Amino acid sequence: MGNKAELEFISWLRTQATPKNWVPVGPGDDTAVVTWPNDKPCLVTSDMLLEGSCFILAEAGAERIGRKAMNVNLSDIAAMAGIPRAALVSLALPRNGGKQLAQQLFNGLKQAADIFDTAIVGGDTNSWNGPLAISITLLGYPGPKGPILRSTAKPGDAILVTGQLGGSILGKHLDFIPRIAEAQLLSQLANLNSMIDLSDGLALDLHRLCAESKCGATLFADQIPIADSAFQMKDDKTPLQHALGDGEDFELLFSLPAFEAQHLLKDQPLKGIRVTQIGEITKDGFLMEEKGRKIPLEALGYIHQFD
Incomplete structure (x- = not known):
């Protein structure tokens, strides 16, 4: 993706963002600004998906891959009985993919995020002579009883x-x-x-x-x-x-x-x-x-x- 295509993609992204009252500043600035419920700890998870290891782009299609990438991270929040809130998405695009691939991926990412009222607040996009890679960092907070951990199972459960x-x-x-x-x-x-x-x-x-x-x-x-x-x-x-x-x-x-x-x-x-x-x-x-x-x-x- 060339400089012009990247700028066009970023402009397009900003038109796609769904306004959230907890995201006063979304994509377009040096950082996003996200407000947080009082006294709530922050759940943070990150997963990377690689073409050839986690999916085959030609078989699955870009939108399905985008949905999977977001859903993998959402599943980690589910494991803590948490509530997802905001996501950062970084893409390493193959050079021959272009803006169309990036937009299709984002459509899938957003479809998955919207189901759970999760804002995509920023990230990074780059291109290289390699396969597609998607990395997402997802932020959330625990439910009323706090996070459910792996480390607290008890004999007899x-x-x-x-x-x-x-x-x-x-x-x-x-x-x-x-x-x-x-x-x-x-x-x-x-x-x-x-x-x-x-x-x-x-x-x-x-x-x-x-x-x-x-x-x-x-x-x-x-x-x-x-x-x-x-x-x-x-x-x-x-x-x-x-x-x-x-x-x-x-x-x-x-x-x-x-x-x-x-x-x-x-x-x-x-x-x-x-x-x-x-x-x-x-x-x-x-x-x-x-x-x-x-x-x-x-x-x-x-x-x-x-x-």
Whole structure:
């Protein structure tokens, strides 16, 4: 994108911004100005998506990629039972992409942000002789009960999950809806002890939660809600293996006292989204109960490789 195209893109961006009363100064100045609710801490998260690793632009299209990039960050805010407020977006555009690619990406980003009343307040755009990269920093604040952490699970807690798991590569990884509203409702209805969003795989993310909480877990294989897409995968893995390790489900996994879990399971308060108990927090160790026997639970999931 040349200098003229970049200036035209920035001017276009400013016409697309949705006014928010908490953003007195948006895109166009050296920094944005964002006001904050009194006494609210700031939740900050950042995720980068890379072409060839996180998506294939030619297959998915720019708008879907923009939506996914924003939704990945929104899912992190959901994991804290938080409320998103403002986003900074930085793009590294391939030189042959031009202003049209940038505008299509922004349309997708804004579609996702608008669903949750989140303002895109600034960022940066550059071009290079490489693939598309998108980096977003998202700001939010906790709900009334404060942030729900990974580090506060307790032995005896029931482990619950929203939705279904596995086979997200067949479409869900691009078109999921972050569980912002669901996390807010769950945190109001029950005393959640811990929570995490399932971005890298059920087994791996559960290991991560337990590592922070210094505890273990047992999963019940026959209770894990397996998505239809996991049964449609054409490989040598079982549907259960896909549910345990595919990743990019972007559902919520959370723990809470067992007696409170029973109320949630009975009432099923999330409209159109089932909540399922899939295990329990233990003092140590990682096991899975399957067909009457207990086997070690491996940390299956997606791990970024660094040479």
